[in-house]
Amino acid sequence: MTTPATSQGARTRVAVVGGGQSCEHEVSLASAAAVAAALDPTAYDVVRLTIARDGRWASGDRALGLGEAVTVLQSCAAVLPVVHGPRGEDGSLAALCELAGVAYVGSGVGAGALAMDKWATKLVAGALGIATAPGVLLTAATATSYAWTHPVVVKPVAAGSSHGVSLVGDPSRLADALAAALALDDRVLVEDVVAGREVDVAVLGGPDGTRVVSPALEVVVDGWFDYEAKYAGGADFRVPAALSDAERCALEEAALAVYDALGCAGVARVDCFVTGDGPVLNEVNTMPGFTEQSQVPRMFAAAGMSYADLLDRLVRDVLPGRAVS
The missing domain is CATH 3.30.1490.20 (ATP-grasp fold, A domain)
Incomplete structure (x- = not known):
């Protein structure tokens, strides 16, 4: 096995993986490209890897067999798996990193699988007393x-x-x-159909057990918040969302409870509807869209944490001996 390197002097070698075999392939490519470009080049030696729609791996224009891809991953100190959806966010890439013995950003196998399964997430929320749509x-x-x-x-x-x-x-x-x-x-x-405001928060967990909840973000759209509204500029993201103290506290408590119950790590976005009867959980995303204009980076930017600093925090939290206190 190649020893994980801090190549090019003191820079830490980090793999950023994008693409994947799900319907979110293009969104993942955009997220991964943005992440790779935003990582501080004075601190990180970034290795960009892509998973094609047919499952084949590549480094730039060079095709890699799975064994070669694993060897590249093992040459890195950490992996940022920015692959959304099934065969990525659902714990698949976490499992590959676990088997390869490589540190990785984000939730583990179990949390990824549970959160990707919206039905299982509803069952977990119900056990916690958190409302979901019937x-x-x-x-x-x-x-x-x-x-x-x-x-x-x-x-x-x-x-x-x-x-x-x-x-x-x-x-x-x-x-x-x-x-x-x-x-x-x-x-x-x-x-x-739930009658309420669509409001999201992000939870950032640290290796020492700390949890940071971002300012809430409200999604305002004329009509249905579909794929086009999400990615063609049809939605208005308002952060921080205009919430009462009671609404904000209830939302944060629900987000923290479901984050911990699912076993999430790193950052996860918790999507809810705010209603007169309290928050109603919609879903949990353990690897949400991650360009600088995506919801999670916007939420943390509202709290004073830049996109580059958020990425740096996520990577440093998984590096042995370099955890954030």
């Missing part, structure tokens, strides 16, 4: 028997960036919505 779990075998009675949101259990998510306001659209979700996952959630 819903049912369907498969291809059971979807045909589901009868529409009121407006619902249909979504794949394990996908992100609003791919395959539909707001169904009348029964004529139900079949197409179920088909779109089932095209991405063999399990589908059908949930009641």
Whole structure:
């Protein structure tokens, strides 16, 4: 095995992995490129690795076999796996790093798998007394028997960036919505529409057990917060969100509780609806979008932590002997 290096003098060698085999491939490429460019070049020697849609690895234009890719990872002091969605964020890359014996940023295998599974996340939240939207779990075998009675949101259990998510306001659209979700996952959630403000917070956990909650961010959009609204500039991100002290405290308590119960590490984004009855958990993202303009960096920027400093904190927290106190 190649010894992890602090090559080029005192610089720490860090691998940034992007791409992946999920429908979030392009979003991941953008996140990984932004992360790699923002890491301080005087502190880090960045190795950029890409996973193609077919699962093949590459370093720049050079194709790598999986064994070669693992060798490259093992030559690094830490890995930043900026791969969203299944076969990345769901614990797959964490497992590869664990087996390769390489330190990595973010949640481990179990937390990644649990948080990616929206149904499992609902069960964990329910056990904590945190509200979620009433819903049912369907498969291809059971979807045909589901009868529409009121407006619902249909979504794949394990996908992100609003791919395959539909707001169904009348029964004529139900079949197409179920088909779109089932095209991405063999399990589908059908949930009641929650009337509330969409407000997110991020939790940053340290190796010493400390937890930092970012200022809240409200997503304001004219209509449905779909893929286009997220990435084509159709959404207004307001941070800090205008919340009462009671709303903010309830939101932060729910975010911390679900972060810890899922076993998250590093940073995770907790998406909620703020209602008159308190926060309603929507989902948890253990590797959310991570360009400088993405929600999590914006939230920490509002707290005075720059994008580069946030990335530096995440990497330093996983380096042996260099944990942040």
